[in-house]
Amino acid sequence: MSSFHRVESSRKADEAIYNKVIPAGEGWMQALLPGQVLRIVDLDGNQAADTLLYDAEHPEDHYSAVQSIAAQKNIYLTTGSVLMTESGRPLARIVADTCGRHDTLGGACSSQSNTVRYAHEKGHMHNCRDTFMLELSRHPEGDKYGKRDLAPNINFFMNVPVTPGGGLTFENGVSSPGAYVELQAERRAMVLISNCPQLNNPCNAYNPTPVQVLIWDK
Numbered sequence: 001m002s003s004f005h006r007v008e009s010s011r012k013a014d015e016a017i018y019n020k021v022i023p024a025g026e027g028w029m030q031a032l033l034p035g036q037v038l039r040i041v042d043l044d045g046n047q048a049a050d051t052l053l054y055d056a057e058h059p060e061d062h063y064s065a066v067q068s069i070a071a072q073k074n075i076y077l078t079t080g081s082v083l084m085t086e087s088g089r090p091l092a093r094i095v096a097d098t099c100g101r102h103d104t105l106g107g108a109c110s111s112q113s114n115t116v117r118y119a120h121e122k123g124h125m126h127n128c129r130d131t132f133m134l135e136l137s138r139h140p141e142g143d144k145y146g147k148r149d150l151a152p153n154i155n156f157f158m159n160v161p162v163t164p165g166g167g168l169t170f171e172n173g174v175s176s177p178g179a180y181v182e183l184q185a186e187r188r189a190m191v192l193i194s195n196c197p198q199l200n201n202p203c204n205a206y207n208p209t210p211v212q213v214l215i216w217d218k
Contacts, residue, residue, distance in 0.1 A: 005078040006098050011096075017215055023195070029135045031189070033188055035184065036218070037182050038214070042178070045209075047175070047211055049193055050193065051155075054190040054192070055085055055089065055091060055188070056190040057187070058087075067084035079096060080093070083183070091189050094183055095184045100174070104154045105160055107155075108128035128153075
């Protein structure tokens with residue numbers, strides 16, 4: 001199923017309690033309290049925001065693509081999608097989305113995947129897996145997490161169609177400048193973002209750009 005479900009938000013940016021721009025290729029990590037809403041904005045369009053979520057009280061219970069896909073019977077995420085943990089508990093819900101469809105199959109780029117997918121000499125390039133690990137090392141609660149906790153992630157704004165044969169292709173993004181997605185936390189949730197630096201496929205038009213994150217109490 002690949003239908004788009006675009007829903008705008010009534011929340012106003014000047015009422016947010018937190019507002020930050022994540023430069024291209026950099027990361028971000030922040031806890032959300034139950035009920036708080038996180039908006040991720042694709043400022044220039046066609047960018048990819050690789051995102052992981054964890055139950056902050058049980059760090060080993062991270063976002064599960066399998067559980068989330070099975071619960072909603074849709075391989076794409078959009079308004080109304082509930083982001084589930086490995087144990088089957090809801091972490092957050094997508095409550096607004098002006099892009100309409102997001103990938104949770106393509107995973108995060110890494111040194112190894114850059115080498116396998118593209119060329120041996122691409123192995124040194126900046127990648128999302130390294131950014132995830134760097135953010136974990138910087139965050140006060142990051143010592144609760146390790147490499148084993150880097151589960152298959154969400155790629156907000158990324159367009160990864162499934163072929164008739166069951167394969168994946170990385171295509172031009174489907175988000176326009178200013179498109180956003182909003183998540184409302186169901187429990188205290190740790191959010192980890194890598195603003196993708198990928199230069200080898202069209203997920204960000206070969207030109208990584210900033211994203212913005214805002215948080216509201218409700």
